[in-house]
Amino acid sequence: MTWRQKSLTYLVVGPFAIILAFPFYLALVTMFKTNDDLAIQTHSPYVINDAEGNFHWDFWNDATTEHVRFLFQDTNYPQWLLNTLLVGAAVVAITLLLAMPAGYALARLAGGWGQSAGVGIFLIYLIPPTLLFLPLSRIVTNLDLKDSLWGLILVYPSFTIPFATWLLMGFFKTIPQELEDAALVDGCSRLKALIRIVLPISLPGILTVVIFAFSLCVNEFIYAFTFISTSEQRTVSAGVPNDLIRGDVFFWQSLLAATLIPAIPLALLYNAFLDRFIKGFTGGAFR
Amino acid sequence: MEAQAAPRRQTGSRRWRRALEDRRVLVPLLIAPSIIFMVLVVGVPFVWAIYLSFTDAIGGSLSGNWVGFDNFTTAWQEENFRRALRNTLIFTIASQVIVVIGAAVLSAFLVRDFRGKWIIRFLVVLPWAAPVVLSTITWLWIFDSLYSVVNWTLAKLHLESGLVSLLNAVGLGDGAQAPLQWLGRPNLALLAITLVHAWRILPFAVVIFIAGRASIPNEVEDASKIDGATGLKKLWYVDVPLQLPIALVAVLFGIVFTAGDFAVVYILTQGGPFNSTQVLPTWAFQIGINSGSLGEGAAISLYLFPLLVVVSVAMLFFARRAQVT
Numbered sequence: 001m002t003w004r005q006k007s008l009t010y011l012v013v014g015p016f017a018i019i020l021a022f023p024f025y026l027a028l029v030t031m032f033k034t035n036d037d038l039a040i041q042t043h044s045p046y047v048i049n050d051a052e053g054n055f056h057w058d059f060w061n062d063a064t065t066e067h068v069r070f071l072f073q074d075t076n077y078p079q080w081l082l083n084t085l086l087v088g089a090a091v092v093a094i095t096l097l098l099a100m101p102a103g104y105a106l107a108r109l110a111g112g113w114g115q116s117a118g119v120g121i122f123l124i125y126l127i128p129p130t131l132l133f134l135p136l137s138r139i140v141t142n143l144d145l146k147d148s149l150w151g152l153i154l155v156y157p158s159f160t161i162p163f164a165t166w167l168l169m170g171f172f173k174t175i176p177q178e179l180e181d182a183a184l185v186d187g188c189s190r191l192k193a194l195i196r197i198v199l200p201i202s203l204p205g206i207l208t209v210v211i212f213a214f215s216l217c218v219n220e221f222i223y224a225f226t227f228i229s230t231s232e233q234r235t236v237s238a239g240v241p242n243d244l245i246r247g248d249v250f251f252w253q254s255l256l257a258a259t260l261i262p263a264i265p266l267a268l269l270y271n272a273f274l275d276r277f278i279k280g281f282t283g284g285a286f287r
Numbered sequence: 288m289e290a291q292a293a294p295r296r297q298t299g300s301r302r303w304r305r306a307l308e309d310r311r312v313l314v315p316l317l318i319a320p321s322i323i324f325m326v327l328v329v330g331v332p333f334v335w336a337i338y339l340s341f342t343d344a345i346g347g348s349l350s351g352n353w354v355g356f357d358n359f360t361t362a363w364q365e366e367n368f369r370r371a372l373r374n375t376l377i378f379t380i381a382s383q384v385i386v387v388i389g390a391a392v393l394s395a396f397l398v399r400d401f402r403g404k405w406i407i408r409f410l411v412v413l414p415w416a417a418p419v420v421l422s423t424i425t426w427l428w429i430f431d432s433l434y435s436v437v438n439w440t441l442a443k444l445h446l447e448s449g450l451v452s453l454l455n456a457v458g459l460g461d462g463a464q465a466p467l468q469w470l471g472r473p474n475l476a477l478l479a480i481t482l483v484h485a486w487r488i489l490p491f492a493v494v495i496f497i498a499g500r501a502s503i504p505n506e507v508e509d510a511s512k513i514d515g516a517t518g519l520k521k522l523w524y525v526d527v528p529l530q531l532p533i534a535l536v537a538v539l540f541g542i543v544f545t546a547g548d549f550a551v552v553y554i555l556t557q558g559g560p561f562n563s564t565q566v567l568p569t570w571a572f573q574i575g576i577n578s579g580s581l582g583e584g585a586a587i588s589l590y591l592f593p594l595l596v597v598v599s600v601a602m603l604f605f606a607r608r609a610q611v612t
Contacts, residue, residue: 016392126592134585237419
């Protein structure tokens with residue numbers, strides 16, 4: 001690239017990155033602010049200031065970790081993180097168990113069915129969750145699963161399975177049929193070929209499904225919000241807005257810490273698996 | 288007796304194994320578990336909810352008297368419902384316009400190789416990776432009535448009064464004065480929610496657009512160079528048609544994610560001030576759960592479904608046609 005092309009790239013990409021990441025930067029700064037620094041309106045919200053409202057490069061001397069400590073020790077936040085992990089892990093396991101065979105069958109064996117299945121899967125996403133959850137909340141109550149993580153574990157695969165089947169279908173299509181045929185000729189059964197040949201090669205694709213299905217569970221709000229009423233049983237997406245948004249201004253530091261912490265590991269995982277996600281996503285749609 | 292039974296069992300299991308090799312047996316066997324599960328957790332509730340929308344069911348009961356289309360007409364006659372429908376359309380269309388333009392520009396540059404690409408990509412993907420509810424809470428702070436960083440910056444740059452008069456001039460300001468109450472005034476709140484939706488969908492669209500660009504073979508690039516297609520001409524006759532199918536898919540997902548979203552409006556405004564920012568999902572929640580009119584809540588949710596089906600079918604149709612030509 002020429003020097004001009006290069007600077008144009010940074011001139012476009014830079015502002016976009018700054019705007020998109022800005023809320024996270026603001027959360028990062030605000031979570032370490034002292035109460036005075038937060039409350040005095042002349043103080044800059046962009047940096048951590050001293051008592052007079054001036055920024056110094058050794059800003060950590062003007063910062064406090066008190067609000068982060070409060071979040072982890074005096075609220076249910078660690079429990080919510082743990083609940084989210086538990087629900088996510090269980091849902092991902094159920095999803096893989098059901099979606100892997102389905103995705104494989106649609107990609108390899110079902111002939112022209114694959115295309116229509118893709119459209120069918122998409123149609124499921126058009127059903128508004130606000131519609132489903134009216135009867136679902138009743139079903140969960142009748143099964144005595146209200147106020148329990150098991151209720152969420154039962155319901156969440158309803159949106160992870162279609163998504164995972166779609167992605168896995170895309171991945172399985174990218175694996176050359178010849179590999180399997182060779183195994184079949186060697187006397188493997190189809191199931192054995194699936195387990196011995198196809199699964200190991202599609203491991204990166206499966207990991208991608210794990211990450212994105214898990215993230216869908218972390219994101220889910222309306223079921224987690226309505227099925228569960230005990231604070232200790234909540235997931236992070238329901239617990240934080242329910243219990244941590246309070247009238248008190250000085251709660252904002254803890255609240256913003258709570259929003260930033262799950263975002264960082266998820267974003268790192270997304271980046272690591274982004275290229276594979278694209279492959280599976282477009283493979284499911286365009287092949 | 289025992290000697291006879293053993294071989295028979297063997298042939299039985301062999302028949303089983305041969306059946307497993309047959310596609311007509313294997314395919315249903317592999318797909319059935321997920322279909323059964325989906326019917327139980329999506330199909331049954333969906334049909335049930337449709338049934339409910341034709342009854343006068345209330346509160347915790349899941350049945351009621353058949354009332355025909357009463358719930359649909361009652362809902363339609365409510366001013367708040369029509370506002371919710373209008374807002375759903377506004378948020379969806381306005382945010383997708385911003386998203387498509389932004390994603391087209393950003394993806395064109397993100398496919399280039401430059402130093403620091405990893406960190407730029409990390410920052411760009413953040414809004415997509417972060418849980419929606421949590422990142423929306425950060426926006427709640429950005430638009431805070433007292434501590435809004437937007438207002439602080441505008442005031443520091445002496446732009447606040449200018450922006451206020453500009454917003455009032457184009458009819459978005461609701462006669463507001465500085466400092467702007469982003470979530471406390473109907474039109475400003477609409478603007479704020481649209482921006483948050485665009486912000487959270489943009490990274491996803493960028494990723495899909497990049498995939499679309501990557502799928503264009505290099506030969507096309509070379510051929511258009513030889514044919515003398517450059518600049519806008521190349522953009523219009525080469526780049527746009529080739530990327531159209533995948534761009535349509537990105538927009539389609541964007542529409543579904545925005546139109547069906549409950550969390551952003553619920554966290555930012557809870558549909559307020561004075562129900563001015565209600566969307567269909569939040570209004571359905573308000574009527575169906577908070578007010579306990581289960582049947583009418585289901586009817587309100589159902590208004591969205593045919594709309595989405597029509598839009599999706601149309602777009603998938605165009606996407607496939609564009610792909611073939």
